[in-house]
Structures are given as C-alpha cells and as structure tokens.
Amino acid sequence: xxIVLNGITKRFGNFLALDTVDLEVRAGELxxxxxxxxxxxxxxxxxxxxxxxxxxxTLRMDGEDATDRKPRDRQVGFVFQHYAxxxxxxxxxxxxxxxxxxxxxxxxxxxxxxxxxxxxxxxVQLEQFAGRYPTQLSGGQRQRVALAxxxxxxxxxxxxxxxxxxxxAKVRKDLRRWLRGLHDEIHVTSVFVTHDQEEALELADxxxxxxxxxxxxxxxxxxxxxxxxxxxxxxxxxxANKLEGVVEDGVARLPGNLSVAxxxxxxxxxxxxxxxxxxxxxxxxxGPARITAIHAIGPTARIDVDLDGTxxxxxxxxxxxxxxxxxxxxxxxxxxxxxxxx
Amino acid sequence: xxxxATLDRPRVGMGASPAKPRRIIPGFxxxxxxxxxxxxxxxLIPLAALILKSSGIGLSGFWSTLSSPRVLAAFRVSxxxxxxxxxxxxxxxxxxxxxLVRYRFPGKGLVDALVDxxxxxxxxxxxxxxxxxxxxxxxxxxxxxQWFGLKVAFTPLGxxxxxxxxxxxxxxxxxxxxxxxxxxxxxxxxxxxxxSRAQTIGRVVLPxxxxxxxxxxxxxxxxxxxxxxxxxxxxxxxxxxxxxVPLIIVTKLEQYDYAGAAAVGTMMLxxxxxxxxxxxxxxxxxxxxxxx
Numbered sequence: 001x002x003i004v005l006n007g008i009t010k011r012f013g014n015f016l017a018l019d020t021v022d023l024e025v026r027a028g029e030l031x032x033x034x035x036x037x038x039x040x041x042x043x044x045x046x047x048x049x050x051x052x053x054x055x056x057x058t059l060r061m062d063g064e065d066a067t068d069r070k071p072r073d074r075q076v077g078f079v080f081q082h083y084a085x086x087x088x089x090x091x092x093x094x095x096x097x098x099x100x101x102x103x104x105x106x107x108x109x110x111x112x113x114x115x116x117x118x119x120x121x122x123x124v125q126l127e128q129f130a131g132r133y134p135t136q137l138s139g140g141q142r143q144r145v146a147l148a149x150x151x152x153x154x155x156x157x158x159x160x161x162x163x164x165x166x167x168x169a170k171v172r173k174d175l176r177r178w179l180r181g182l183h184d185e186i187h188v189t190s191v192f193v194t195h196d197q198e199e200a201l202e203l204a205d206x207x208x209x210x211x212x213x214x215x216x217x218x219x220x221x222x223x224x225x226x227x228x229x230x231x232x233x234x235x236x237x238x239x240a241n242k243l244e245g246v247v248e249d250g251v252a253r254l255p256g257n258l259s260v261a262x263x264x265x266x267x268x269x270x271x272x273x274x275x276x277x278x279x280x281x282x283x284x285x286x287g288p289a290r291i292t293a294i295h296a297i298g299p300t301a302r303i304d305v306d307l308d309g310t311x312x313x314x315x316x317x318x319x320x321x322x323x324x325x326x327x328x329x330x331x332x333x334x335x336x337x338x339x340x341x342x
Numbered sequence: 343x344x345x346x347a348t349l350d351r352p353r354v355g356m357g358a359s360p361a362k363p364r365r366i367i368p369g370f371x372x373x374x375x376x377x378x379x380x381x382x383x384x385x386l387i388p389l390a391a392l393i394l395k396s397s398g399i400g401l402s403g404f405w406s407t408l409s410s411p412r413v414l415a416a417f418r419v420s421x422x423x424x425x426x427x428x429x430x431x432x433x434x435x436x437x438x439x440x441x442l443v444r445y446r447f448p449g450k451g452l453v454d455a456l457v458d459x460x461x462x463x464x465x466x467x468x469x470x471x472x473x474x475x476x477x478x479x480x481x482x483x484x485x486x487x488q489w490f491g492l493k494v495a496f497t498p499l500g501x502x503x504x505x506x507x508x509x510x511x512x513x514x515x516x517x518x519x520x521x522x523x524x525x526x527x528x529x530x531x532x533x534x535x536x537x538s539r540a541q542t543i544g545r546v547v548l549p550x551x552x553x554x555x556x557x558x559x560x561x562x563x564x565x566x567x568x569x570x571x572x573x574x575x576x577x578x579x580x581x582x583x584x585x586x587v588p589l590i591i592v593t594k595l596e597q598y599d600y601a602g603a604a605a606v607g608t609m610m611l612x613x614x615x616x617x618x619x620x621x622x623x624x625x626x627x628x629x630x631x632x633x634x
Contacts, residue, residue, distance in 0.1 A: 072538065088549040101538070
C-alpha cells in the first residue's frame with residue numbers, strides 16, 4: 001500500500017513538530033525516517049498510524065483519504081520503541097491478540113489462530129517461547145514478538161519506531177540484517193524511524209532525512225550519502241570534517257592555506273564538508289598539518305590531524321598507512337578530494 | 343529466631359566457625375530482630391491476649407456465644423455489607439483514579455485531596471453527617487423517600503453507605519500509582535491491532551490493574567469490617583437486621599460479658615484473617631504471573 005502525505009503540520013503547544021511535510025511512501029518499499037531527536041520523525045510515523053492527528057494536511061492510503069481514519073481501521077502494524085507488549089499475556093496471546101479481537105464474523109477459528117501464531121513464531125524464530133511472559137524474554141526477543149504481533153493482522157503497512165533503539169550493538173546488527181531479509185521475503189510497505197545513520201543507510205530502500213520538522217532530503221542511501229542536499233544533511237549523516245572558509249574570486253579559501261576551486265558561487269562565508277576518506281596525506285617536514293593520533297584498528301585506519309588549529313579526521317586503508325609510514329607527531333601535507341560547499 | 347541457620351551451610355575448613363554469608367545490604371539481623379519484636383509487641387501480643395481471654399469460657403461457651411442467632415446475623419451483616427461496599431468502591435474508586443490520572447482539568451488537585459478526607463475525618467463525625475443527610479427528613483434521604491420510597495438511614499443500606507464512604511480512598515490510592523505507570527503505548531498497540539475501546543479496556547487495561555484493584559478491595563473490605571464509629575449512627579442497630587459485629591462486642595462489654603466479647607472478637611479476627619489471606623494469595627499469584 002502506498003501512503004501519500006501532503007502539507008502535514010503538527011504543533012505541540014508552541015513547538016512546531018512538523019512543518020508542512022510532503023512525503024510519498026511507495027508500495028512495497030522500506031523507507032527510513034532519519035533525523036536527530038526532536039526532528040519530528042516519530043510524530044510523522046504516529047500520524048501515519050493514526051495515533052496523532054495532524055493540525056493541517058492530508059494523508060492518503062492507496063489513493064483514498066485516510067486523514068481522519070482511526071488506528072483500528074487503518075490496517076497498520078505498529079512496532080513501538082519499547083515494544084509495548086501486553087505484560088499479562090504470554091507471547092502466544094500477545095501475537096494472537098489482533099486476531100482474537102476481530103468482530104465475530106471476521107474472526108478466524110481457534111485452530112486457524114493457533115496455526116497463524118505458530119507460523120509467525122517460526123518466522124521470528126521464537127517457537128519454544130510461546131508460553132513465556134514478556135518479562136521473561138531478552139530485549140531482542142521482545143522486539144521480535146512485537147514484530148510478530150504487528151504482522152499477525154496482515155497489515156498493509158508496517159511502521160517501526162526506533163526498532164533497534166533499545167538493543168545492544170551486536171543484537172542490533174543481527175536483527176537489522178534479519179529484518180531486511182524479512183522485508184525481502186514478505187514485501188510489506190514499511191517505514192521505520194531511526195537516529196542512526198548507519199542503520200538507515202544499510203537497511204532502507206530510501207532514506208528521508210528530517211530536521212526541524214521538515215524533510216531535508218529524500219533519496220536512495222547512495223544518493224543521500226554521495227550528494228547531500230544541505231549542510232544539515234551532510235552534518236547529520238556524520239563522519240564529515242567541517243571547515244569554515246571564505247569564497248572569493250571563484251576559490252574557497254580554507255584553513256591551512258588550502259583552497260578549492262568553486263564555480264557559480266557568490267563571494268562570502270561558506271561551510272566546506274569533506275569526508276575522511278576524501279583526504280590524502282603526504283609526508284612533508286614543513287607541511288601545515290601535524291598528526292596528533294593514529295587509531296589503526298580494523299581494515300581502515302583513522303588518523304587525527306591538526307591543521308592550523310582545526311582538527312581533521314582522515315581515513316586511510318591500513319595498507320596505505322603502512323606505505324606512507326606516518327607516525328604520531330609527524331608533519332604532513334594535506335590534499336582534499338571531493339569537497340562539498342554550502 | 344535462628345534465621346541465619348536456615349542458610350544451612352556445611353562446615354568447611356579446619357573446625358573454624360563457618361564463614362558468614364556475605365551480604366551487600368548490611369543490618370539484616372538487627373532490622374529483622376527489630377521488626378519481629380515490634381510486630382510482636384504491637385500486633386501479636388494484643389491479639390494473643392484476645393484469644394486467651396476468649397478461652398476463659400471454654401469451647402462450649404465459645405460455641406454457644408457464636409451460634410446465637412443474633413451474633414450470626416451480625417456476622418452476615420458485617421461481612422456481607424463490607425464485601426458489597428468494597429465491590430462498589432472497586433468500581434467507582436477505579437473510575438476516580440482513572441479520571442485523576444488520565445485527564446487534566448481545573449481543580450484536579452482539590453479533587454485529589456478530597457479523596458483522602460474519609461481517612462482524616464473522625465468516624466463519628468462522618469456517621470452523624472451521613473445520618474443527617476440520609477435520614478428520612480435529611481436532604482438526600484427525603485428525596486430518596488419521595489422518589490423511590492427508599493429508606494437508607496437506619497437500615498442495612500445505611501451501613502452500605504457508611505462503609506462505601508470510608509473505604510473509597512483505599513481503592514483510589516492503590517490503583518492510582520499503577521495506572522500512572524501503565525504505558526499508554528499498550529493501549530495504542532491494542533488500538534492499532536484492531537481492538538475497540540471496550541476491548542482495550544477489558545483485555546489490556548483491567549488485567550494490568552487487577553492486582554492493585556484486589557489490594558484496594560482487600561483494604562476497603564478490612565476497613566469496612568472493622569468500622570464502628572460512623573456506622574452505629576446510621577445503622578439503626580436493629581438486632582438481626584442492621585446490627586454489626588463490633589456493636590455486638592461493645593454491647594457484650596457493657597454487660598460485663600468480657601469473655602463473650604473476646605470470643606466474638608476472636609471469631610471476627612479469624613474470618614478477616616482468612617479472607618485477607620485468600621485475597622493476598624490471589625494477588626501474589628497475579629503478581630508472579632505478570633511481574634515486570
């Protein structure tokens with residue numbers, strides 16, 4: 001099912017949580033809403049579920065207006081950040097809940113419900129936990145129960161609020177991969193909220209980067225990463241060096257006597273973003289930069305460089321570092337590859 | 343009491359005294375000792391004295407006192423109406439707690455404070471006030487008489503009114519914090535899964551509140567059974583109809599029948615204890631199942 005949001009605005013008191021947001025969720029895709037806390041991403045997700053109502057704007061599901069539709073009539077599966085499992089019910093009853101509360105005419109028979117729950121339990125690999133209570137499960141297991149419960153009603157859209165937020169790093173990574181596999185298998189239109197750029201870029205088909213109640217950019221992970229539309233997006237996607245400079249005569253002058261040719265930009269102050277792997281270093285005893293630290297763990301080495309008082313982070317393959325033979329305290333020359341100027 | 347010994351450690355080493363189990367929180371021995379001594383002094387000794395006193399009349403005397411129709415009727419009145427009042431409080435107390443937790447409205451603080459008034463009011467004052475209101479010539483009593491022909495004061499109904507009045511805070515104050523803790527997400531999850539509001543209340547909210555509700559019910563019930571001051575004014579105290587057990591005890595005391603009074607008191611103690619034990623067991627069972 002596709003969801004089209006038009007001009008969605010939501011205020012909480014004086015705080016503008018969403019500012020005329022337009023967004024299209026395509027049928028069958030896995031979309032990430034990525035942004036810092038307070039950017040309005042969760043509010044947007046809750047509006048899609050019908051748990052909040054927008055002050056202005058419309059929401060269409062499969063072309064039909066659903067702005068005022070109640071949550072129970074939307075056929076969405078919602079997975080809450082803290083799972084919100086029913087504490088007094090077993091795993092089995094939690095998953096069966098959505099089927100058991102259906103009106104008498106539409107309710108499947110007890111055996112059909114049992115079969116469905118068992119199928120879902122095997123999907124989330126929790127067959128032997130059917131009789132447990134939520135408190136007897138680990139965080140990752142609870143998350144999977146929450147997912148199975150949401151899937152039981154065969155929702156047309158799956159909405160996940162920070163689905164991995166409360167889990168530790170290892171479980172998070174496993175579950176992420178598992179969720180991607182699950183989506184490839186069942187192809188339900190899915191939207192998930194996250195503040196973790198790595199998670200969004202790895203998992204989603206498309207990423208919507210949100211800031212200050214607006215969507216700053218939307219595109220495939222590659223598009224968003226390679227061609228950030230604004231300084232905010234660049235900054236948020238992280239891992240970028242930020243240099244303040246001045247543009248004059250078609251050249252951006254940056255700290256450490258570095259300069260970059262720019263075209264079609266008015267003179268004035270500018271922010272330059274350079275990713276760590278777009279910087280190269282070379283041994284130079286009289287160079288402008290000094291190496292302050294080298295973290296050589298894993299395939300990529302991270303090198304902290306002090307460039308005329310500005311800290312830079314440089315990423316080099318370990319082999320490259322070895323051929324350069326750089327050490328902490330050495331002076332070096334810095335050259336920049338791709339520079340994004342805003 | 344040799345509580346340490348229950349740890350039952352086999353002796354290790356060369357005849358040295360067994361290593362004391364290490365505890366993170368110190369002071370177990372002294373606090374437990376104090377607790378037991380205190381409970382003994384404040385609760386157990388007076389109760390033991392009560393039982394001792396009642397044993398003065400022997401088993402047959404005990405039995406003949408308790409099996410008199412007037413005493414039996416009083417037991418029925420006291421426990422039956424206390425249960426009914428606790429049930430009423432369970433329903434409406436929960437409603438009050440719900441409103442106080444879930445909504446914001448002007449004067450909420452005032453309403454919240456109002457709930458505790460039955461705790462603070464001298465029971466005799468409450469009894470006289472209720473009697474004045476519900477008497478056939480009182481504000482409410484006269485209307486009830488006129489519209490429904492219902493007589494409240496000086497009937498068992500009056501006892502119900504008084505017991506409901508004094509028991510309300512117990513239910514509100516036990517349910518309120520639990521309701522506050524109940525995450526609204528559970529209700530939202532229920533709605534997203536297609537449940538109607540009634541289904542959400544019945545299947546998600548109520549089961550979560552049940553342990554607290556049982557506690558509140560038990561407290562309100564216990565209070566109702568033991569209540570004396572407010573009830574005697576409104577009950578009319580007709581033997582066999584609207585006479586409560588505490589009044590029987592007072593009557594026996596006035597007739598210098600101390601052993602008989604003690605026997606009735608002992609019986610009351612036993613019945614209350616068994617009922618509270620059952621409620622506690624029920625509650626424990628629920629807590630174990632749904633422990634966080």
